[in-house]
Amino acid sequence: MSTTTPVTTAPAKGTLVTGQSANVQRRARRSPLASFGLHATLVVASVVAVFPVLWVLLTSLKPAKYATTTDFVRETTLTNYTSLLSDTPFLTWFWNSLLIAGLSTVLGVFVAATTGYAISRFRFPGKRGLMWTLLITQMFPVAVLIVPIYNIMAKVGLLNQPMGLVITYLTISVPFCAWMMKGFFDGIPREIDESGQVDGLNPFGTFWRLVLPLAKPGIAVTAFYSFITAWGEVAYASAFLVGDENMTLAGGLQKFVNQYSSQWGPMAAASVLIAIPAGVFFVFAQRHLVAGMTAGATKG
């Protein structure tokens, strides 16, 4: 216990510190002023975070002629949505996107998990090289890779195929995800692996039946990251896919933007529909985000 000056002169956000007991409890009980400041800051930050998206949602519900008014709600209507769905192959694009993003997620999580596990548990020749490669891969600019990757895909006949994009997206998301998963597996005691071995499981069985189920938060984060990466990617999608029936939302909407550049209403409606699946995924994954990122980032 101490009553040295630093405590009492602590500029703790204007608290009226009078006695020692108040000092000790300060972290638990905040002064009303500090509390107000905290909430005010968080509210402002939340508004800034949410507002642009919310504004698009509100705009999508206004008739086209009021699209640029400052009213929050005006003659709410769903015409933007109905015209979007009837005038564009929106649903086709949507399913294409869902297929590509879904496949990228499943494959990405699987591959990132095995790689992360190998890096975390085993010492093997090439490990350091692999870890550097994973880091360096993120440095090479997408813009410069597009043309050569396009040529490869054309040669092996994967152009305009969902699988071509899935493979490309794996190269974007897997390096980071593998690092995150490694951090995760580092946090799972090795005794678990050993007990699996004692029980006669082969290494792959140990990984699949014992370790992987424990890494669920990490998988949630990895899945979320892979999905978002694939779902929102524009450059590759618009370069590799041609024809309305093959487009993804991102690619298709780029066309849409060019055609209807001044039609904010339908664009807003499209944005909302695109954001929904990502949002649903987010709701499921967000509980795990903090725990998942910690392990990944700390020990990466």
Next chain:
Amino acid sequence: MAAADTGRPLVKAAGDDIVSRGPSRDAGRHTPGKGPGGLRRALSTHWYAWTMVAPVVVVIGVIIGYPLLRGIYLSLTDANERNVERTIGVNTIDATYQYVGLDNYVEAITGSQFLGTLGWTVVWTVACVSITFGLGMGLANMLNRRIAGRGLYRVLLVLPWAVPGFVSVFAWRFLYNTDNGLLNKILAGGGIDAVPWLNDPTWAKFAVISVNVWLGIPFMMVALLGGLQSIPSEMYEAAEMDGATAWQRFRHITLPGLRPVSTTVILLSTIWTFNMFPVIFLLTRGGPGDATQILVTQAYKFSFEISPRDFAQSSTWGVLILVLLLIFAVFYRRVLRKQGEVW
């Protein structure tokens, strides 16, 4: 974990880990495996690890490795749209571009365009990363306190992450729109003239940085929040007993505790921001003029938007980007290692 399947017993592996960080890390590490039969021996001990990383190695090797080599090769030639192999109708015209050595690099490094773009790219990266980190740190610290509605705040603050990039960029374009955008309408309400958010070089720079900060904060905040939660609360209690002020606690417990997380997220977000293609491309296309053009968007412009498309120039810039980032990563790591940080 049986040594037969996983290469080495764990204790030894851990020891190796430390040794391998020394300067002579590769010397003698695999001596037992050298000589005839070494490969087979290595295969039998490491097959399992290698199998697990094989998919990644193959995919990265093909999809990144080949384009990388091809890019390096193209950067040493004068390839452009007119002299590469192309197909017109049924005829294939063979490539006629030539090897020009390091001319492209000399041209890029001595010319003003590359250095000018690099200057803005550095400003953009430093501004984005430092602002994002600062704000993310502040918000993470607030969210780490016991406070009513913490879960709700957290979901709302992470939301920008969940929105696909091009949707958020669209949202911001909508807000920034000079004639009809909400921001200018609000300003007009206050009697302030419309601001050409995306049409004036200085405002456009401000605009792209703010959008990127908006997009980047959730990642930063979540990572730092995770880091904060791994700092034992006993440390804070002990410090408080000893009479540490709030600032002292932050300075001497929070910051050191966040070091591992911070160093990683700063490295990653520097790399990502340096190459942040979508934000610039979708928001301003590098404009007005080339005011917001960063190296990546300019490289893209060389190979897709100008005529004739200049593949050599584009590849040169791409390789230079990679080299710059590599130098940064190695340097960054070395500084960390000097300070006793190892990863």
